Amino acid sequence: MAKKYWLMKSEPDVFSIDDLSKRENQTEHWDGVRNYQARNFMRDEMQVGDIILFYHSNCPVPGIAGLATVASSAYPDHTQFDKKSDYYDPKSTQENPRWMMVDVKFKKKFANVVSLHYLKECDELKDMRLLQKGNRLSVMPVNKEEYEFIVGLS
């Protein structure tokens, strides 16, 4: 199957591109997704080797901070079973887990964050899902042209 491109959001105060680069094998599981559409992208469409735009949200300069790759297929997110976790979901069961995650591996950090502000200025990206009004998805597809354009900006 052809390689796909994705954008995944993370709050850098919680987990940044630098944090990912420092993890063992520069790989970490992407826990905490609690939105069905985002889960479905991870569960149904992500393939090992797909490329991820790593987006920093909820911070002074929101934007794309670097690249990662999908390092596993989807498997149950263990935090849904952990009563002490913020991500605990009492309605999920081991037999029928509701939430899934993938592993992601660091690829590169951009020299400068490609800011949301800048992305909005680009005609080439006017149809990008990230930039659509009211978009709140934390995992979303990016098309090849958008991906290549953004990498060209970094």
Added chain:
DNA sequence: GCCAACGTTGGC
């Protein structure tokens, strides 16, 4: 901290 936009929940 504000608030628009959106998703989820649950009563009916």
Added chain:
DNA sequence: GCCAACGTTGGC
């Protein structure tokens, strides 16, 4: 199945 109430996201 409808929809009001509520919770969350995330830019600003």
